[in-house]
Amino acid sequence: MEKKKKGVRLEHISKIYNDPKTGKEFYAVHDADLNIEPGTFVTLLGPSGCGKTTILRMIAGFESPDEGEIYLDNQPINGLTPNKRDTAMVFQSYALLPHYNVFDNVAYGLKIRKVPKDEIREKVLNILKLVEMEGMESRMTNQLSGGQQQRVALARALVLEPGVLLFDEPLSNLDAKLRVTMRTEIRKIQQKVGITAIYVTHDQSEAMSISDKIIIMSKGKVEQIGTPREIYYHPNSRFVADFIGEANFLDAQVLEAGEEKAKILVAGETLEVNNFAHAKAGDKSELVLRPEAVSLSESGVIEGTVTLSTFMGSYQYYQLSVGGMEIQITDYNPVNRRIYETGERAFLDFDPRGVYIL
Amino acid sequence: MARRQSADLERKKFFSDPILISMIVVLLIFLSLFILYPLLMLLVDSFYAEGHLTLDVFKRVLSLERFRNAFRNTLVLGVITGLASTAIGLLFAYVEVYVKLKTKILEKLFGLVSMLPVVSPPFVLSLSMIMLFGRSGIITRSMLHIYDSNVYGLKGIAIVQTLTFFPVCYLMLKGLLKNIDPSLEEATRDMGATRWKVFTSVTFPLLLPGLGNAFLVTFIESVADFANPMLIGGSYDTLATTIYLQVTGAYDSTGAAAMSVVLLSLTVILFLIQKYYLEKKTAATLTGKASRMRMLIEDKSVTTPLTIFCGIVAAFVLLMYIMVPFGALFTLWGRDYTLSLKWFQYMFKTSGLKAFKDSFVLSLISAPITAFLSMVISYLVVKKRFRGRSFIEFVSMLAMAVPGTVLGIGYIRGYANGLFRSGVLSSLYGTGVILVIVFVVRSLPTGTRSGISALRQIDKSIEESAYDMGANSARVFMTVTLPLIKDSFFSGLVTAFVRSITAISAIILLVTPDFLLITCQINEQAEKGNYGVACAYATVLIAITYGAVLLMNLMMKFFGVSRKMKEE
Numbered sequence: 043m044e045k046k047k048k049g050v051r052l053e054h055i056s057k058i059y060n061d062p063k064t065g066k067e068f069y070a071v072h073d074a075d076l077n078i079e080p081g082t083f084v085t086l087l088g089p090s091g092c093g094k095t096t097i098l099r100m101i102a103g104f105e106s107p108d109e110g111e112i113y114l115d116n117q118p119i120n121g122l123t124p125n126k127r128d129t130a131m132v133f134q135s136y137a138l139l140p141h142y143n144v145f146d147n148v149a150y151g152l153k154i155r156k157v158p159k160d161e162i163r164e165k166v167l168n169i170l171k172l173v174e175m176e177g178m179e180s181r182m183t184n185q186l187s188g189g190q191q192q193r194v195a196l197a198r199a200l201v202l203e204p205g206v207l208l209f210d211e212p213l214s215n216l217d218a219k220l221r222v223t224m225r226t227e228i229r230k231i232q233q234k235v236g237i238t239a240i241y242v243t244h245d246q247s248e249a250m251s252i253s254d255k256i257i258i259m260s261k262g263k264v265e266q267i268g269t270p271r272e273i274y275y276h277p278n279s280r281f282v283a284d285f286i287g288e289a290n291f292l293d294a295q296v297l298e299a300g301e302e303k304a305k306i307l308v309a310g311e312t313l314e315v316n317n318f319a320h321a322k323a324g325d326k327s328e329l330v331l332r333p334e335a336v337s338l339s340e341s342g343v344i345e346g347t348v349t350l351s352t353f354m355g356s357y358q359y360y361q362l363s364v365g366g367m368e369i370q371i372t373d374y375n376p377v378n379r380r381i382y383e384t385g386e387r388a389f390l391d392f393d394p395r396g397v398y399i400l
Numbered sequence: 401m402a403r404r405q406s407a408d409l410e411r412k413k414f415f416s417d418p419i420l421i422s423m424i425v426v427l428l429i430f431l432s433l434f435i436l437y438p439l440l441m442l443l444v445d446s447f448y449a450e451g452h453l454t455l456d457v458f459k460r461v462l463s464l465e466r467f468r469n470a471f472r473n474t475l476v477l478g479v480i481t482g483l484a485s486t487a488i489g490l491l492f493a494y495v496e497v498y499v500k501l502k503t504k505i506l507e508k509l510f511g512l513v514s515m516l517p518v519v520s521p522p523f524v525l526s527l528s529m530i531m532l533f534g535r536s537g538i539i540t541r542s543m544l545h546i547y548d549s550n551v552y553g554l555k556g557i558a559i560v561q562t563l564t565f566f567p568v569c570y571l572m573l574k575g576l577l578k579n580i581d582p583s584l585e586e587a588t589r590d591m592g593a594t595r596w597k598v599f600t601s602v603t604f605p606l607l608l609p610g611l612g613n614a615f616l617v618t619f620i621e622s623v624a625d626f627a628n629p630m631l632i633g634g635s636y637d638t639l640a641t642t643i644y645l646q647v648t649g650a651y652d653s654t655g656a657a658a659m660s661v662v663l664l665s666l667t668v669i670l671f672l673i674q675k676y677y678l679e680k681k682t683a684a685t686l687t688g689k690a691s692r693m694r695m696l697i698e699d700k701s702v703t704t705p706l707t708i709f710c711g712i713v714a715a716f717v718l719l720m721y722i723m724v725p726f727g728a729l730f731t732l733w734g735r736d737y738t739l740s741l742k743w744f745q746y747m748f749k750t751s752g753l754k755a756f757k758d759s760f761v762l763s764l765i766s767a768p769i770t771a772f773l774s775m776v777i778s779y780l781v782v783k784k785r786f787r788g789r790s791f792i793e794f795v796s797m798l799a800m801a802v803p804g805t806v807l808g809i810g811y812i813r814g815y816a817n818g819l820f821r822s823g824v825l826s827s828l829y830g831t832g833v834i835l836v837i838v839f840v841v842r843s844l845p846t847g848t849r850s851g852i853s854a855l856r857q858i859d860k861s862i863e864e865s866a867y868d869m870g871a872n873s874a875r876v877f878m879t880v881t882l883p884l885i886k887d888s889f890f891s892g893l894v895t896a897f898v899r900s901i902t903a904i905s906a907i908i909l910l911v912t913p914d915f916l917l918i919t920c921q922i923n924e925q926a927e928k929g930n931y932g933v934a935c936a937y938a939t940v941l942i943a944i945t946y947g948a949v950l951l952m953n954l955m956m957k958f959f960g961v962s963r964k965m966k967e968e
Binding site for chain 2: 057058102103104105106107108109120121122123124125126129130131133134135137138139140141150151154155195198202
């Protein structure tokens with residue numbers, strides 16, 4: 043199935059909706075600039091209502107942007123209806139045609155393209171093999187489990203060999219375990235076929251495990267674009283740091299600032315940390331501490347009082363009061379250290395070179 | 401904010417679909433020409449004469465004693481029928497949903513009674529009412545020996561209309577009662593309320609908008625009803641019959657037009673209240689799905705009187721329908737109760753065969769047109785966004801509020817001399833085509849309503865996915881939408897057929913001697929007092945419609961897909 047993979051480019055895309063309650067207009071998507079390289083797996087990630095699905099539906103053609111232009115393989119596609127666009131979508135509800143069996147569902151798009159019958163048969167059977175659904179051709183869709191329906195939906199999109207494959211939260215209706223299996227499988231198939239994929243989800247671990255690049259969105263705006271690693275270790279806003287993984291924010295005063303490093307005063311201690319915030323001396327800032335990047339010990343960087351200590355099985359969960367601020371810590375290896383009880387004093391132990399202010 | 405671009409793009413995308421565009425244009429023309437235009441002509445007739453606006457026609461009509469009486473009669477009848485139907489419908493619904501029934505018989509009886517008015521011609525009950533309680537009625541004369549019994553007039557119409565329309569209320573209220581969450585009532589019960597208190601403080605208030613809705617629906621039906629007042633009304637004239645007599649008796653069609661405007665305003669206003677106020681309110685108070693099974697009432701002091709009352713009413717309705725074939729089989733009603741086939745023979749010897757053929761063929765032509773059109777309208781209304789969408793929805797629903805008589809007068813005024821009296825399309829008048837069009841227009845709202853509610857159940861992403869795979873709107877409609885609402889399409893098909901073959905009010909004004917229709921024959925024979933022949937016609941008609949409904953159930957069993965999907 044060698045066909046040209048296509049890139050997608052969004053230039054200054056905005057979409058305006060009316061708030062159904064107040065009747066006021068608001069930007070569902072505001073000035074989004076995206077460049078999705080051919081053959082990559084890109085995920086739009088954000089809380090519900092952030093505009094990620096709207097972007098996907100604009101690429102598919104179900105919605106029209108109010109500002110800007112969308113390019114598919116450098117061709118502007120704003121004026122094209124969904125059936126004229128070289129995109130195929132996997133829907134959240136799978137949207138299988140309930141009156142057709144598996145074979146006919148997968149063959150639907152090919153029939154519209156007037157592909158010869160034997161070729162349809164061959165293509166459908168091949169693609170069903172790829173998604174591990176061989177032998178199920180004559181099943182009706184309501185006889186399939188959620189995971190199987192998901193596979194059919196994927197096959198139905200793949201068989202058209204679209205320039206871009208669109209996923210609209212495809213795994214949200216599956217149970218947790220199946221979700222993990224399916225996401226690795228989607229990733230494998232995408233790499234095998236080498237297709238461009240744009241994936242929408244609100245589940246960060248899904249986004250992390252599946253994507254070449256993640257686009258974090260909030261309130262209609264693109265917050266950050268980067269690889270999973272960049273986004274986790276190098277968030278450029280408090281929103282991103284908070285949304286991806288867990289994070290504690292400690293108020294800090296910037297004493298000295300350079301390009302890369304900054305000297306800060308936090309909870310009475312002076313530390314030298316990474317200056318991701320591009321802060322200047324005298325600024326107020328926030329030190330970001332991932333709960334799993336900190337452990338408790340007899341000596342360390344900052345001192346605090348344990349206010350809650352709970353055994354959670356694979357880790358010990360602490361809440362501490364540090365200089366009047368509440369922070370959370372998850373200690374995954376407490377066996378080698380002592381466990382602190384509520385009311386005890388303890389030090390936060392971490393490497394200042396690995397943390398940053400925002 | 402700059403919203404123009406998306407509007408432009410949507411328009412561009414929209415116009416790249418020529419089949420969709422032409423379908424919409426055809427619909428707009430059809431609806432304007434055959435629903436709006438005739439009604440408009442009625443307004444023109446009643447406000448415009450000799451080149452200027454005038455109120456003369458209205459003044460003349462309002463000064464008619466006959467008209468003022470008819471107006472008052474219509475309102476009185478509507479209120480009585482509306483209240484009685486709602487009350488009986490509520491009792492039936494309550495018994496069905498809340499009361500534990502000892503036997504299955506009553507349940508079956510309810511089902512039958514609620515189906516009968518659908519399949520029977522609109523005035524069958526009037527016939528049997530006369531045969532049971534009339535001057536030579538089997539109960540009044542033969543059993544009670546009352547020789548001067550008078551069923552004609554308000555009393556007769558109100559009883560007959562109530563029995564005809566209460567099943568509609570029953571079905572509406574049953575649906576609503578099922579949506580009341582039992583835990584609401586259990587909670588009040590738990591706080592110490594008696595069962596009666598629960599009914600008055602929880603069930604009834606929740607149901608109130610629904611009751612208002614049911615009342616208005618029957619009120620409109622009653623006001624628009626032509627055949628029953630015609631047959632059993634005696635000297636009690638309603639607006640619908642007065643309009644008919646004004647045309648056929650007094651040859652005063654402008655006067656009839658003005659009266660039609662009055663009747664139309666009445667029904668349209670009520671319809672608007674019902675549709676845009678009460679229906680929303682009903683939906684707002686009763687959105688919850690019942691979370692679990694209701695504990696049915698087993699208390700004998702409640703169940704016994706309720707079941708007895710409903711049983712009697714249901715049995716009575718059933719008896720009325722059973723009277724019809726017997727009316728045709730008895731040699732001479734009121735005198736000679738030996739069985740004979742002479743009325744059937746008489747029917748087939750005279751115009752029977754032609755009447756059945758004409759009615760059957762015309763209805764058979766109009767049914768698929770209606771079913772298809774209503775599915776297309778529902779699809780456009782539910783799934784598409786375009787200018788003119790709300791116009792299409794409004795006009796096709798408006799047809800529901802237009803009494804048949806009014807529509808008939810509108811067609812006479814609008815088409816007898818062609819469009820705007822110009823002679824264009826005047827060849828339409830008096831043909832079978834215009835009868836088919838009337839059938840279609842009369843059945844369109846029911847089909848559209850069922851299509852819309854069926855389509856709203858379908859996840860929009862199913863059609864989007866087909867669209868996304870490359871199908872255009874027409875293809876999506878034919879390969880996805882229509883198959884998914886097959887049930888609604890089939891039932892729309894049969895309903896349209898049944899409604900057409902049993903229709904009378906608009907048709908009786910438009911039919912020419914070229915066409916003999918069963919309903920008109922029944923009306924004619926009953927007017928003449930030939931109840932035997934009228935019953936023979938009605939019997940065959942009921943057999944046809946019942947057969948059609950059976951056929952529909954069979955079709956759904958074999959081809960229906962929706963049921964399988966609903967289980968999901």
